[in-house]
Amino acid sequence: MTRRPYRLVRVLSATLAAGTLLTTAACSDGGDGDGSRVSGVTASQVAGKRQTPSPIATLTTDRARTALITEADIEDDWTQVKDAEAENWHDSLLIGTVDVSGFLTAKAQAADCQRLLDSLFDDDLLGRPSGASELRGFEQGDSRMLYQVAAYERTDPQDSLNWMANLPEKCDQFTVTDDGEQRTVQVVDATLPGVGDAREGLRVTVRGRTGGTEATLTLDVAAVRVGNDTITVTAGGLDGGESDSAEQAVRLGTQRLKDVLAGKTPSPNPGEVQ
Secondary structure, X not given: OOOOOOOOOOOHHHHHHHHHHHHXXXXXXXXXXXXXXXXXXXXXXHHHHOOOOOOOOOOOHHHHHHHOOOHHHOOOOOEEOOHHHHHOOOOHHHOOEEOHHHOOOHHHHHHHHHHHHHHHHHOXXXXXXXXXEEEEEEEEOOEEEEEEEEEOOOOOHHHHHHHHHHHHHHOOEEEEEEOOEEEEEEEEEOOOOOOOOEEEEEEEEEEXXXXXXXXXXXXXXXXXXXXXXXXXXXXXXXXXXXXXXXXXXHHHHHHHHHHHHOOOOXXXXXXXXX
């Protein structure tokens, strides 16, 4: 993996009336059991109707840093790296210009796919945070994990989650070119634990040449919203994806963020995920 410096009580009568409708909707729900998706309901519809409780605390820089996961929160042999090193993690396989000719609605679809690659390279999957932001990096062999906690005070992170939800369809498979070299990119949906107020997961695979040899970069990508604050996880490398570790980081990391926003101190020994 190439590293390159570069610069996510109503009234009783009303309750009874609504209860009938809710019961009918619940019986017809065909969504996934993990709660990550709801059948027949778009992300934008959910976003428009969501009623998210206001967090107790504003996510300051110190709180964002406290909400970051540690080695104890993820399995296997992940080792935390220095912050400066993690900030400079950028993979050259993600650099390239999307081939517009490969899309039916060329400009719009190509722009979304280009945004995906650029945001993965720049570590701003959900856009630039408008509030506090902290990140932490971990290594395990040739695999890496980048974990970020960020506040979006002036923008709605749900918009970016809605954008992510459409990428497996819009960017199912496409080609990028860099310095005459062509690479094939595939984007598929990934299931996440049912945590936070909303969540989206992807697996991104890039196949091409690096350093004169053929290589395949696989990244498991996850984003979770808690109010207007988010966590993002990117894990993987040339050895393959890291879906299990990414899922554990999402599960325990979301709880850490919720604890911090509630004025609690996260547990230093989170233990095994059940």
